[in-house]
Amino acid sequence: MRTNFGAKPWFYPLPVLIVGTYNPDGTADAMNAAWGGLYDAGKVVLCLSKDHRTTANILARKDFTISFADAADTVSADYVGMVSGNSEPAKMQKAGFHTSKASTVDAPLIDELPVALECRLLKVNEDGNIISIFLLCRRPAAECCGPVWRMHPQ
Numbered sequence: 270m271r272t273n274f275g276a277k278p279w280f281y282p283l284p285v286l287i288v289g290t291y292n293p294d295g296t297a298d299a300m301n302a303a304w305g306g307l308y309d310a311g312k313v314v315l316c317l318s319k320d321h322r323t324t325a326n327i328l329a330r331k332d333f334t335i336s337f338a339d340a341a342d343t344v345s346a347d348y349v350g351m352v353s354g355n356s357e358p359a360k361m362q363k364a365g366f367h368t369s370k371a372s373t374v375d376a377p378l379i380d381e382l383p384v385a386l387e388c389r390l391l392k393v394n395e396d397g398n399i400i401s402i403f404l405l406c407r408r409p410a411a412e413c414c415g416p417v418w419r420m421h422p423q
């Protein structure tokens with residue numbers, strides 16, 4: 270016996286993607302994206318509104334990171350999805366996130382979030398969706414990681 274929910278986008282589990290970019294002045298920004306995911310084996314797709322600071326940042330620098338929000342950082346992750354860098358210059362400080370520059374792209378890694386993809390823009394498709402390759406999947410050293418990551422050491 271199954272319940273019919275109708276045509277709802279209820280994929281499970283649905284990770285909260287945190288998209289990290291640099292603003293024109295070099296400060297970091299981040300936002301939540303639920304409408305995004307894998308696109309082919311080494312690519313990601315994001316459906317972003319045109320008016321987000323992040324969208325302008327990606328189009329300008331062509332680079333961004335995607336981190337995966339975790340339970341420990343729920344409040345910070347929620348904040349970056351509620352407040353725009355267009356109206357809050359101190360967004361990342363207020364979120365409580367700290368950043369370091371990614372190694373392969375011109376975009377910030379969020380220090381608090383353990384796993385991230387380093388992404389480069391490939392194209393914007395006819396619907397305005399951002400399609401990128403990811404150059405690297407980064408995680409902290411094994412001793413910093415939780416049990417899931419320790420199960421799969423590199």
Ligand SMILES: Cc1cc2nc3c(=O)[nH]c(=O)nc-3n(C[C@H](O)[C@H](O)[C@H](O)COP(=O)(O)O)c2cc1C
Nearest residue numbers: 300301302303304317318321322323350352353354
């Ligand atoms: C859970 C959640 C998921 C979201 N997913 C998306 C999304 O997929 N696409 C989008 O354009 N905005 C999405 N948003 C909205 C942006 O994260 C939000 O407007 C953010 O403040 C934009 O920040 P920015 O202007 O600094 O880039 C989401 C927000 C939340 C809370």
